[in-house]
Amino acid sequence: MSESSNNKVGQPSVSAEYKIGAIVIVVMLVLLGIILIWVGQLMVATANWEDSEEMRAVYKNNLILTGLGAMISSVALIGGALTMKDVDKFVRLGMIIAAAMIIVQLMSWVMGITSLWYRFY
Numbered sequence: 001m002s003e004s005s006n007n008k009v010g011q012p013s014v015s016a017e018y019k020i021g022a023i024v025i026v027v028m029l030v031l032l033g034i035i036l037i038w039v040g041q042l043m044v045a046t047a048n049w050e051d052s053e054e055m056r057a058v059y060k061n062n063l064i065l066t067g068l069g070a071m072i073s074s075v076a077l078i079g080g081a082l083t084m085k086d087v088d089k090f091v092r093l094g095m096i097i098a099a100a101m102i103i104v105q106l107m108s109w110v111m112g113i114t115s116l117w118y119r120f121y
Contacts, residue, residue: 019086026080026095033073033102040065041109070106074099 040062047058077099081092 026076029076030073033069036065036069
């Protein structure tokens, strides 16, 4: 049976390399976002808490890194869920739910770090 006979009528066939490449791109972007979030949190954990100037810089860098990491991960998951039509619908739903959980977690981190920030003023 040929590849084109498995497709619905009127839809172009998608090669296996394209499908694997799309999944690899989504995985790489999600991992990049997670690493950026981790580095931002690691900066807070290893900072000198006695020096308020250093904590201000760490706070700003932490917000940038965690925000950028969460944005990259969320956009990759939502974009992958919307564009990869050949993936099972429950996997795509899980990708959207995971993106929503990342966004909610980021908002709670920002609120927690903001409460720490007011201690330095």
